[in-house]
Amino acid sequence: xxxxxxxxxxxxxxxxxxxxxxxxxxxxxxxxxxxxxxxxxxxxxxxxxxxxxxxxxxxxxxxxxxxxxxxxxxxxxxxxxxxxxxxxxxxxxxxxxxxxxxxxxxxxxxxxxxxxxxxxxxxxxxxxxxxxxxxxxxxxxxxxxxxxxxxxxxxxxxxxxxxxxxxxxxxxxxxxxxxxxxxxxxxxxxxxxxxxxxxxxxxxxxxxxxxxxxxxxxxxxxxxxxxxxxxxxxxxxxxxxxxxxxxxxxxxxxxxxxxxxxxxxxxxxxxxxxxxxxxxxxxxxxxxxxxxxxxxxxxxxxxxxxxxxxxxxxxxxx
Amino acid sequence: xxxxxxxxxxxxxxxxxxxxxxxxxxxxxxxxxxxxxxxxxxxxxxxxxxxxxxxxxxxxxxxxxxxxxxxxxxxxxxxxxxxxxxxxxxxxxxxxxxxxxxxxxxxxxxxxxxxxxxxxxxxxxxxxxxxxxxxxxxxxxxxxxxxxxxxxxxxxxxxxxxxxxxxxxxxxxxxxxxxxxxxxxxxxxxxxxxxxxxxxxxxxxxxxxxxxxxxxxxxxxxxxxxxxxxxxxxxxxxxxxxxxxxxxxxxxxxxxxxxxxxxxxxxxxxxxxxxxxxxxxxxxxxxxxxxxxxxxxxxxxxxxxxxxxxxxxxxxxx
Numbered sequence: 314x315x316x317x318x319x320x321x322x323x324x325x326x327x328x329x330x331x332x333x334x335x336x337x338x339x340x341x342x343x344x345x346x347x348x349x350x351x352x353x354x355x356x357x358x359x360x361x362x363x364x365x366x367x368x369x370x371x372x373x374x375x376x377x378x379x380x381x382x383x384x385x386x387x388x389x390x391x392x393x394x395x396x397x398x399x400x401x402x403x404x405x406x407x408x409x410x411x412x413x414x415x416x417x418x419x420x421x422x423x424x425x426x427x428x429x430x431x432x433x434x435x436x437x438x439x440x441x442x443x444x445x446x447x448x449x450x451x452x453x454x455x456x457x458x459x460x461x462x463x464x465x466x467x468x469x470x471x472x473x474x475x476x477x478x479x480x481x482x483x484x485x486x487x488x489x490x491x492x493x494x495x496x497x498x499x500x501x502x503x504x505x506x507x508x509x510x511x512x513x514x515x516x517x518x519x520x521x522x523x524x525x526x527x528x529x530x531x532x533x534x535x536x537x538x539x540x541x542x543x544x545x546x547x548x549x550x551x552x553x554x555x556x557x558x559x560x561x562x563x564x565x566x567x568x569x570x571x572x573x574x575x576x577x578x579x580x581x582x583x584x585x586x587x588x589x590x591x592x593x594x595x596x597x598x599x600x601x602x603x604x605x606x607x608x609x610x611x612x613x614x615x616x617x618x619x620x621x622x623x624x625x626x627x628x629x630x631x
Numbered sequence: 632x633x634x635x636x637x638x639x640x641x642x643x644x645x646x647x648x649x650x651x652x653x654x655x656x657x658x659x660x661x662x663x664x665x666x667x668x669x670x671x672x673x674x675x676x677x678x679x680x681x682x683x684x685x686x687x688x689x690x691x692x693x694x695x696x697x698x699x700x701x702x703x704x705x706x707x708x709x710x711x712x713x714x715x716x717x718x719x720x721x722x723x724x725x726x727x728x729x730x731x732x733x734x735x736x737x738x739x740x741x742x743x744x745x746x747x748x749x750x751x752x753x754x755x756x757x758x759x760x761x762x763x764x765x766x767x768x769x770x771x772x773x774x775x776x777x778x779x780x781x782x783x784x785x786x787x788x789x790x791x792x793x794x795x796x797x798x799x800x801x802x803x804x805x806x807x808x809x810x811x812x813x814x815x816x817x818x819x820x821x822x823x824x825x826x827x828x829x830x831x832x833x834x835x836x837x838x839x840x841x842x843x844x845x846x847x848x849x850x851x852x853x854x855x856x857x858x859x860x861x862x863x864x865x866x867x868x869x870x871x872x873x874x875x876x877x878x879x880x881x882x883x884x885x886x887x888x889x890x891x892x893x894x895x896x897x898x899x900x901x902x903x904x905x906x907x908x909x910x911x912x913x914x915x916x917x918x919x920x921x922x923x924x925x926x927x928x929x930x931x932x933x934x935x936x937x938x939x940x941x942x943x944x945x946x947x948x949x
Contacts, residue, residue: 340725342718344691366718367685373662390751392721400660400684403710407658421750428746432739433708434789471752 330355330480330533330631332556335371337597337623339562339576340393342366346625348393349598351558352377353535355478355631356459361385362476362537368397369404375626380410384455386462387418388539389473395422399429406437413440417454419472420445446474451550456481465550467541469575475538477550485509485526492525533631536591539598542572543581551589556631558623559585560598561609579609583616594620595629648673648798648851648949650874653689655915655941657880657894658711660684664943666711667916669876670695671853673796673949674777679703680794680855686715687722693944698728702773704780705736706857707791713740717747724755731758735772737790738763764792769868777801783868785859787893793856795868803827803844810843851949854909857916860890861899869907874949876941877903878916879927885918897927901934912938913947 331354336347348365359381372379387395423443455462465475484507512520536551539560561579563571571578586594596609606622613620649672654665666683677699690697705713741761773780783793802825830838854869857878879897881889889896904912912935914927924940931938
């Protein structure tokens with residue numbers, strides 16, 4: 314009985330939305346820390362967010378098959394956020410990928426990739442689409458049956474976007490026992506009820522939706538904000554997010570340096586989390602000047618207690 | 632006494648020419664094998680040969696300070712041989728390098744690098760020189776006081792060079808005791824004698840150089856040949872080389888595939904080594920289809936016994 318319970322728990326965990334950190338360092342790589350990249354698992358799909366050098370090896374280490382990725386999101390064109398992309402695209406070609414791949418990024422990434430291909434006399438034969446992000450406003454850029462994705466304009470040295478991933482409400486499950494009791498309800502009404510609407514009988518009497526359906530699960534949301542200086546304007550887009558990854562390149566003692574370089578301190582990341590009323594904060598994008606990252610967590614926790622430092626190859630449930 | 636002897640041995644090893652393998656896999660990276668890159672240490676200088684993705688982290692792991700590299704040699708523009716270069720160039724910029732850096736590569740690499748810089752609004756402020764290789768003949772491309780470097784045209788899908796690194800003869804050390812015995816020899820004659828010339832006395836009598844100097848050390852040579860199909864023409868340039876790294880992407884059972892893809896088998900690498908009468912052969916550039924690389928060595932040893940499979944981060948003395 315115990316083992317069955319344990320197995321069920323493992324399966325629930327497997328299908329629960331999560332993020333794996335493939336890299337959480339800033340521009341200078343070190344032996345154990347890699348430049349920015351994350352893989353988000355949400356509603357049975359994988360979304361790659363940023364792609365620093367070495368991301369494909371990090372994906373192998375995280376045991377995620379790269380062919381499961383159909384959408385890649387690049388925040389900005391500083392190398393520590395995209396130098397690993399050309400390697401992944403080449404690997405897809407070698408592995409004879411035929412599925413479509415979408416890449417959402419600022420202008421220029423397509424030019425860079427095709428410059429590489431030109432000189433190596435190579436071609437990409439799988440369907441590859443570059444979606445150029447140029448809006449400086451909060452905007453929906455992607456939607457499927459399960460999730461919606463928005464860009465959040467950030468404040469950095471070059472055009473940079475954060476990304477907000479929001480699960481969509483699933484259709485509710487019918488309480489079929491109760492549904493059967495209302496003779497007037499036909500099968501053709503089911504979809505409307507599953508969407509959350511009440512049922513109105515011919516005599517005008519309202520049958521409330523919560524009598525006809527089971528309570529639906531809460532939808533989850535994840536936001537990625539890197540790189541950016543302290544930018545409170547974004548908090549209106551981050552309201553009540555379940556998990557926020559916010560960069561914290563420096564400790565607050567270096568707040569001037571952070572500002573000059575378009576980065577944030579861990580204290581500032583915590584302030585954003587607090588102002589946005591997010592559930593949990595994940596820190597990252599550490600400058601290599603800090604050998605001990607625990608100081609980031611200590612500083613941020615004074616303002617926002619439910620926070621954690623992101624660690625290489627660790628999985629965080631949303 | 633034992634410890635002094637041991638320390639001397641360590642110092643001798645430190646200054647002996649060697650090669651460290653930073654990556655020896657072919658195009659698909661795996662968890663433990665990296666794409667091609669090597670660092671050659673010869674006469675107190677470091678030379679980087681090829682630069683697959685992740686090379687800068689491999690350099691950190693090999694404990695070689697990247698700022699010691701002043702010359703980079705790129706064999707060809709397939710990604711597994713150069714995707715790591717842009718990362719290293721960016722790191723140099725972040726580390727405020729000011730020393731000159733030379734990059735020897737086929738045409739196009741400069742275009743690729745500047746396309747990256749253009750879209751990230753970045754600049755390289757240290758002196759960076761691209762030397763375009765276009766000759767299809769064996770040719771000297773570099774010379775300093777200590778070594779000469781030649782390109783060896785290889786046979787691959789695109790324009791590809793191997794590289795031959797040859798130590799130059801050092802000036803001989805004077806046997807000052809014997810020199811003093813010949814009163815006619817002035818200090819101004821020393822350089823001529825150090826160069827290996829005999830001394831001719833006024834009366835026409837020849838004093839042989841080997842009386843006036845100590846025996847000079849043997850000069851060493853290293854050759855890198857990857858990627859290439861079986862190409863016996865190169866053996867004339869590889870004659871008596873001390874250490875030859877020759878690609879062996881496949882075992883000989885896949886010789887047709889090797890030929891079609893512009894690669895060699897380990898048996899073919901061994902044949903090249905034998906025909907060239909090299910001292911030692913190092914195999915590499917393994918296809919990821921082989922989880923066990925010991926088979927390469929076994930196959931090659933039947934033809935050329937003094938051979939070894941190159942391994943990640945291992946140092947090989949020349």
